[in-house]
Every structure is written in structure tokens, then in C-alpha cells.
Amino acid sequence: MKIRSIEKLEEMIDKDFSWRKMELLQLKMAIEKNNATLSKKTLIRSGIALLCAHWEGFIRSVANYYVVYVCNQKIKFKYLKENFVAFKLKKDVINLGSSQKNTVHTKFILRLESIKEEVFYIKYDDRPFNRIINTNSNLNFDLFDEIIKSIGLENIYETKKNYIDNEMLKYRHEIVHGENYKDTEYNFYEVYNQVLFIMESFKSQVIEAAEIKGYLKL
Numbered sequence: 001m002k003i004r005s006i007e008k009l010e011e012m013i014d015k016d017f018s019w020r021k022m023e024l025l026q027l028k029m030a031i032e033k034n035n036a037t038l039s040k041k042t043l044i045r046s047g048i049a050l051l052c053a054h055w056e057g058f059i060r061s062v063a064n065y066y067v068v069y070v071c072n073q074k075i076k077f078k079y080l081k082e083n084f085v086a087f088k089l090k091k092d093v094i095n096l097g098s099s100q101k102n103t104v105h106t107k108f109i110l111r112l113e114s115i116k117e118e119v120f121y122i123k124y125d126d127r128p129f130n131r132i133i134n135t136n137s138n139l140n141f142d143l144f145d146e147i148i149k150s151i152g153l154e155n156i157y158e159t160k161k162n163y164i165d166n167e168m169l170k171y172r173h174e175i176v177h178g179e180n181y182k183d184t185e186y187n188f189y190e191v192y193n194q195v196l197f198i199m200e201s202f203k204s205q206v207i208e209a210a211e212i213k214g215y216l217k218l
Helices: 006-032 039-070 082-088 090-097 102-117 140-151 158-176 187-209
Strands: none
Touching: 006 039, 006 187, 039 082, 039 140, 039 158, 039 187, 082 090, 082 102, 082 140, 090 102, 140 158, 158 187
16 A cells, blocks of 8 residues: 555545445434334444444554555654654564563664664555554554554543543443343434544544654654
């Protein structure tokens, strides 16, 4: 996948956002019209699950697009923020943690020094669990926070932590694990508004980071 320009990055993100937003809007309209084919209860349960799926898929896609964009700028590691070095040295760090050998530690230090003059590049594989950034089928707030920081951005969503973990994902887990509907209706419209708000905010945040070259060291 090649994303060499900000225009291409924005096009990729907009395309990903548009089809998700359209699908969610169609479902929202079906719920509002009280579609006769399916009960409102069934539509709402389906809608909550779909909202969470799009929330997870969009955050994952956009984060990966941004890393691919930075890769295609052909910048040396010494000019990039440390989080991009971490992407490249992830396997080395894992191996380092499992070894007590001084020779292994020395090799890592030498690698850390030599990589500074290399151009940042990671081959992108758009298959589940092979991507640069994965969501592991459960995008809770802590993982969202990790994704944001792993691409060098600021987490501006702290006020959403309680809602994401204790309401949105709680609804999702109950539904996808086959629990009964219970007496209280799931608040589809609240989840809809929150998910669309975060998706749009993240979209703008990533595009702005590309525009101001937020991936470079200060």
C-alpha cells in the first residue's frame, strides 16, 4: 500500500469513514422508522454490535494508514519520534527481554545506534493480526490509548474512558456473547453519537498530524 501524499492519506481515510458512516446511518434510519421486517429490539442489538465493529475497524485502519504514510516519506530514524523506532525494533526488544546475555544486550545497543541512519520502512500486510497496528477484537480504552501513543499523538479522549469501557463495550459484550435483552433498552443513539464523534475527531487528528509533520522530533 502506497500513501505518499497528504491528499492520498486524506482520501484513504475519507473513503474508509464514508462507507462506515453510510452503513450506520442506514441502520439508524431503519430503527427510527421502526422497520416492520425486524423488531426494534433486534435492530438496536444489531446496531450496537455494528457500531462497536466500525469503531474498532476505523481506528485500526486510520492508525495503519498514518504509519504507512510516514513510511512513504522516506525519513531517517534519527529525525523521527521514538515511537516509530519502537515499531522497527519491536522483535529485538522482545528478544532482549527474554535474554540475560550481555552479548545480546550489547548487540541491541549497537543496533539502536546504527538504525539512526536508516530510512524508516515497514512492509504493510493488510491481513488480520499481520498489520502494523492491531486491535485484538476488543478496542477498550487502554488499547485505544496505546494505539494513539504508538503513532505519536496525544490522547485527547480521556473524558471518554468511562463511557467506552463501562457502557459502550459493556453493551457490545452482552450482545455478542448472547446474553438476553434484559429490561433496559440499550441506548443506541447515545452510542451512535459517541462513536461518530470519536471517529471524526480521530480522523481530523491524524490528518492534522500529517499536515504539521507531527511524526518528526521537535
